[in-house]
Amino acid sequence: MLNAVLFALRDIPTSPFRAVLLKSVGLTVALLAVVWIGVFSAADHFTAALSADWRTAVDWLTGIVLFVGLGFLVAPVTALFAGLYADEVAEVVERTRYPMDRPGVSQPLMTGLVAALRFTGFVVLVNIVMLPLLFLPGINVPIFLTVNAYLLGREYFEQVAMRFHPPLAARELRSAHSGKVMAGGLTIAVLLAIPIANILTPLYATALMVHVVKLAERQERA
Numbered sequence: 001m002l003n004a005v006l007f008a009l010r011d012i013p014t015s016p017f018r019a020v021l022l023k024s025v026g027l028t029v030a031l032l033a034v035v036w037i038g039v040f041s042a043a044d045h046f047t048a049a050l051s052a053d054w055r056t057a058v059d060w061l062t063g064i065v066l067f068v069g070l071g072f073l074v075a076p077v078t079a080l081f082a083g084l085y086a087d088e089v090a091e092v093v094e095r096t097r098y099p100m101d102r103p104g105v106s107q108p109l110m111t112g113l114v115a116a117l118r119f120t121g122f123v124v125l126v127n128i129v130m131l132p133l134l135f136l137p138g139i140n141v142p143i144f145l146t147v148n149a150y151l152l153g154r155e156y157f158e159q160v161a162m163r164f165h166p167p168l169a170a171r172e173l174r175s176a177h178s179g180k181v182m183a184g185g186l187t188i189a190v191l192l193a194i195p196i197a198n199i200l201t202p203l204y205a206t207a208l209m210v211h212v213v214k215l216a217e218r219q220e221r222a
Contacts, residue, residue: 001180004208004215005208007207007211008211011093012207014092014096017089017092017203017207020089021199021200024085024202024203027084035070036070039062039066040059044059085202085206086156086159087104089202089206089207091103091104093207098210098214101214102164104163104164106163107162144189144193148188148189148192149188149189150182152185152189153183153185153186154185156208156209157174157181157185157212158171160210160212160213161173161174161209161216164213164217173217176220177212180212180216181212184212187208188205188208
């Protein structure tokens with residue numbers, strides 16, 4: 001697992017990854033900016049009749065809520081973009097790290113997009129449900145890391161595994177190697193929790209899970 005993490009980290013600065021990163025960063029920034037501007041515009045519209053002091057208070061409250069809320073939206077947003085770019089990233093890792101292995105097969109664009117949207121909605125729902133617990137000191141960080149480690153590890157592993165196996169076989173492979181998937185997911189969740197650096201999450205997570213899938217397959221054949 002340590003080698004898989006190190007390989008994934010070394011791949012991120014390479015030229016093919018930088019090209020995907022620029023697209024991912026652009027989409028992420030654009031989406032979060034649209035949400036930020038849209039919410040503030042709506043708040044200004046509904047508070048237009050209030051006094052200046054009340055409008056200022058609403059602006060501050062809106063800013064705080066947005067800051068916290070967008071922080072929790074990073075997970076589903078990065079998961080969504082991973083669905084768009086996972087195959088491109090996986091192909092680079094397979095070609096450079098495993099040139100002698102059978103190449104994976106990309107999923108149809110619509111299939112990947114639907115899966116990414118479905119998973120995004122699920123992650124949003126789970127994080128909303130556990131949001132009150134995250135304000136409890138002492139357990140908020142473990143909760144965030146554990147839940148997202150499971151969700152992100154499962155999603156990224158199955159996305160990569162389905163390049164080589166049917167969906168049912170990909171899920172069975174994940175279940176058989178759940179410990180490695182969870183450990184990999186934990187490193188993804190840690191990166192996700194680091195401001196600014198978390199923009200690298202889709203690249204790192206997909207590259208990492210290519211290595212984890214390859215490791216799992218070798219152990220299955222042994």
